[in-house]
Amino acid sequence: MSQEKPNNVCEENTYKELFSSLAGQLRNFLVFRGSEENQANDLVQDAFIKLWENCKKVVPEKAKSYLYTIATNAFKNEMAHLKVRLKYSQSNTNSNTTIETPEFKMEESEFKRKLENAIASLPVTQREVFLMNRIEKKKYAEIAELLGVSVKAVEKRMGKALKHLRKNIKEFK
Amino acid sequence: MKEENEIEDETLGRWLAGELNETEKEELEKSEAFQSYQAIAHFTEDLELEPFKTELSYEQLKEKLNGKSNETKVVKMPVWKRLAAAASIAVILGLGLTYFLQGFGDDPTTVLTAQGETKSLTLPDQSEVMLNISSKIEYDEDNWEDERAVHLSGEAYFKVSKGNRFVVNTEHGTVEVLGTEFNIRNRQQQTEVICYEGKVRVTDLKGQSTVLVPTDAARLIDGELETNWSPSVNEKADWQNGVSSFHEVPMSNVIEELENQYQLQVQMDSEHNNRNYVGAFPHDNLEDALDLICNPMQLKYTIQNDSLIVIK
Structure with missing residues (x-):
């Protein structure tokens, strides 16, 4: 039985899947921009709250660039130093x-x-x-x-x- | 020999993506800088970040969303505080209930307090912890019988039950309990330990250690033990009597404590940040608190509104 794909992200499973696949890279992105780890974690959650509030307007395919845009705007500091230690594997x-x-x-x-x-x-x-x-x-x-x-x-x-x-x-x- | 400024940025970028043709490649390899770029490329290939805790973060997100949908009164905090407090937001939106995160595989149990909130908890061995404002304690319940160990950031008073070694880790060093009651305050660049009963061993990141008996105190600054630090010690940790006290502590820490205690924001010129303060302030009267902080430091304050104080 095939189900029609939702055309927005209001459905909790879709939303959760997006979180699982995107939250980590969004956190990394914020850290690369110079955010501290806790702050980045918080900003990721804030971005996903915005996504939820606007879930009717966002199709799943657009969610990624939508989230990156929000994250970019949330952390704008052109001078920011990298705050997090990188590790060598x-x-x-x-x-x-x-x-x-x-x-x-x-x-x-x-x-x-x-x-x-x-x-x-x-x-x-x-x-x-x-x-x-x-x-x-x-x-x-x-x-x-x-x-x-x-x-x-x-x-x-x-x-x-x-x-x-x-x-x-x-x-x- | 080719100089660096002759290599186009774009060419170099395409090289790293493996997109140069043979001629371009040969040209680049002639440059003296080429091997340096190779070394940089090689080692940056291997870099990584701490893995993101997706499950945990999703739970926190759900807490935030639930808090919103219930139209709970949102406690206003200055943005930067809010960010620093990260997960403690969940506590505030979640109506101040203790926030237990459990059940995600090996994740430790975490208890957080928000600004202005204190909390008592009982560890699996019946040891008691009183957690001061804006603090966090983590421990591994599954592993508790093998190792009594907690990780603390912030401030807590411990009453430890008799038993094996009991260890408190902070980012600046380790406190090992040989007896019973002690207080740890770990804020910004320092950790203070005061022993109230029994014996406590404090070890810094370099392995230097000291043993404290009742009314002894020790301080770790940037991971190093400071031996000649001697505040006056009362019978109980001062914060449990509704007072925050400081002995030779940078003003920036004092101000942070004030902000957390009264849930407001303070603006102060950064030139005062590193001045050392000795004194105390009460938790129930903001103006008294400000007088007690500002007068000895010859500073003046203005209360702009409910949530903003300016100190000059």
Whole structure:
């Protein structure tokens, strides 16, 4: 028996499914923008409250960009520093390795620390794009759609971010 | 040798997505910076965030939505407070009942207090905890028999039943109970511990520790034990007598406590944040409280309205 798909998100199962699939990435997005973790959690819930209040007007397919827009507006701070510590997954923790390039020579642990600081100091527009790609493995096209910018703009921001990180690692102790 | 500024941002961006053609790639690989970019790309590939607690967050969301639909009176809090308090909103909208989160696999039991709200709870071993305002305690009920351990942020008074080791973890260090009654206040960058009965061991993040006997006190600042900190100690934790007291505590902490206690917002020039305050304020009279905070610090206050105080 096939049921007709709801064309809005007022149905609790649809709403809950959206929460399960989107809340986590929305939290990440807010953190990338410079929100603290608790605050991000709260803003995610606030965004979903707005979604519920407007559930009749939102078709499920549009819910994602709707939520990202609300979250963006809720946390607008162009200067925000990254507030949350990123972790390196287990796979890469053999500590005594040395990173050596024509420009850098340092221990892996030092490189990682500098890299983290450099990421924290990225301008928000570059950091959100960069981390959505690096941490969440989102494709540029998807990022462009969520942020309402062109793919070309995403490519540029990624390039700028790489330059910023390299410069930052080179220059700062 | 190619200089960085000759590489287009866009080209570099497309490289990271694996979209360059052979010629473009060769060109890029000639640059001195190329290996640096490779290293950055390699290590950022491996980054991750704490996983999001979807179930827990959904439960909190439902609480908020229920609170709304009942048209409960919404307690106004300044936005930034509201954000900081995160989950305690659920408590306020949920009409101030203790907010127990249980039953999500291995999630610990969490008890929260909102601004201006205190709470008593009994742990599985009948130990008692009195939780002061804007505080949170977490423990794992399933594991309780093996390990009596709680995680505290905020302030609480503990009456611990006799038994095995009882441990309170805070973000600044660990308090291990060798006897019975003590108070822990963990706010912002410091944790204060006062022992009222029995013995308590306090260990900082570096492993330094000290043992407290009744009326002894110790303080952890940024994860380090401060040994020569000696406030005057009464028979009971002051907050249980309706007073908040401070011994050499930064003004920013004092103001935060005042805001939480009276549920209002205070504006004060940030230059005063790190000045140390010694004194106390009552919980039942705002003007007395403000006098007691401001006079010794030679500050003046203005009560703008019910929810905003300006201190200069």
